Amino acid sequence: MDFTRIILLLVAITSQSCVLHHAEQQLQASLEPPVTSMVLFQQPADLPELDQLFYLNDKQQQNFLNYFHSSAQATNPAEQRLYNYLQNKLMYFSYEGANYPAQVALDQFRGNCMTLALLTSALAKLVNIEVGYKVIYQEPLIDYKDNIFISSNHIRTYLYKAADEPKQGSLVLQRAALVIDYFPENTDLVGKNIRPTRFYAMLYNNLAADALLLGDSDSAFFLSQKALKQDPSYTPAVNMIALMYHRKNAFTEAMQWFDYGMQLQDNQITLLTNYRDLAAKMDNQQLLEKINQQIMSHDDDNPYAWLALAIDAERNKQFSHAKLYYKKLLEKAPYLHNANLALVRLYVQEQNFRAAQKLVEQAINYAYEPERLQLYNTKLAALKQHRKTIQQTH
Template sequence: MRRILPTLVLLLTSACSSSSDHKRPVKPDFPQTNQQLFSEKIAQVPSINSLISLTPVQILDIQRFVGREEIAELPKNKQVYEYLSKNLVNFNYEGENYSASLAMDKQGGNCMSLALLTYAVAKQLGVKAVFQVMYTEPMLLEVTANLAVTSDHVRTFLYEEDTDQPSKSFFFSGRSYLVLDYFPGRYDRPGKIIDENQFVAMLYRNLAADALLNDDLDYAYSLLTSGIRYDEEYAPLISMMAIIHRRKGDVATADKLYRYGLEVTDSKISLLSNYHYLLSKQGNTLQAAGIKQQLLALEDTSPYDWYLIGQDSLHTGDFKSAEIYLSKFLKNTPYYHQAYFDLARAQFAQGKQALAASSIKQAIEIAELSKSQRRYKAKLLWLQQM
């Protein structure tokens, strides 16, 4: 929870100092996108209401369940928890983006589909749902057309009713809550709490990623546009919007999007990496070098991006950068043995045989541990970081 507290303190400080003469920095407006490049498919974009809507049969099933004598006496958030726990026993993790009703019918979907289903059931019973991003062991799901798709993990907090204090912040209300975490056996590390707008933005990001993988840039544009309406400072949406403009040949708008993203968001790894790629492809070596230095100097605990750009640097023969990126990754995720093998490759290619041998030794030691031992080792590390 360390990552959450500074944000909360800053928000409280801002509220208390609203009478100060100091002017707050004015954030830039979202750059104008080149709509003429795309055949918009707004009609095909699902609304958030359609994504969370349950069928009449599903709603009736929920009502019957909570009407049971032993369930009706429970707090509402416990009712949601019990319903989902009993109805998702055989849920199949398929890695697919489904709506809430489809996820329930199919008894399958990815982690975001599960979170969406939880959100839908919670809304049906009038329960407040708050989401938290979880950092997990990096898992590449698919790589195609220079796009890397990774797994996402979100857990859900279900808050108990508190009608006496309806306007009080959920973080400070003292309300009891239940946590729904569908994959508790993973190497999970708590990330930031996200609000409903950010959660919806993540849903549209997932759908846009599917469109990108299908090379449907027009549909991706429509989905990204919808997502940005909910959170125009969400780094993945900004980065993907820049990517589809670059693919359509509009480098100028892509450049504006990257610069905007770097100004408004704290999550800069993928933005810097993709911006560096854009500048390098355009032959802007001086500016690309400056962006590369920012990336090399950046400190960020997000696990996925460091690993992915470390892999990319290995493939392009930039072994010095690969060593730096993979070292940053392992600083926060030291239980992922494959990364030590990759680090050893980067070190060996630079003539650092002793360091490469040490990395190989660490990789072997971790790989030989059982999954339970690696999990305990990871948990111990995170406890030490609290």
């Protein structure tokens, strides 16, 4: 069993541009999800409502409130009290790649990062602590089950310090906050702030992914619909719905959802590649060329999205695609050891030893651990010797 701890950090959170955020909201508001037939799917009767996900029973609430208002915590600010409670109660919180409602998480001390964020939010609501969220881009955990490609994202939760009244004429650009998170990694990349409705959409879409892995495409479809009711511009939910139509061979409906997803502000590379698969299945060469051009020029906020796609392409023997994705990834994260080695392997496989040597020479600049540096130097020496041997034989 893996145990984890909650990380406490005092940080300054820089607010995003209000003008940009308002412009994005206006653009998203002008777009509406397509209205397509749902007769191919049977709606389950037991899909959870949002308040059920956040629900804590009376005993759980009272235990927390007793701790929060105890004399031992009296000198601490509210956000510190909540952090202390989580640290004391969940110091043996077991990380699992599973989604649980807040009540189950607090009973069983387990769940993924979304579960921890959900539980933190449920407790914060009881004592009026403002909560914020950020996407954290990490090297993804990748798995395959029943030919479904699975990768994980990460959410970090922020407990904001109660805001002081700003002085007249002053502008507050930063706010102090405490961070609730699993073990952070040195290669973590901090993404955008997430508004609450986006977080709620992510909760539902995670449940949709769970349902899909269990073979329940009906629940996956309607849970994704619930995600879009929280945030109509959440691309992964749009992608999930399009995939469900694709699986039903309802290509017209799938195309409508993919086309809608391509208009969204946070158009994700995963949606484009899934749309490409549909275009290939339909033998629509014009659409296929259009999507491939967009993939080539796409700049995803999450560099690790390219790693997931590269591994998937390599697994399916699409080596030219895999090389493209690894290159895209290394443009943003040249220090990624596994990606460098994978691309070197592909270059060697096609006997492009010059490119392989150049890549190893670049990777050495980011090899700070002695073992890794030795590995790269060994590969570099072997490549140089091999190229020398080839030159001598010619």
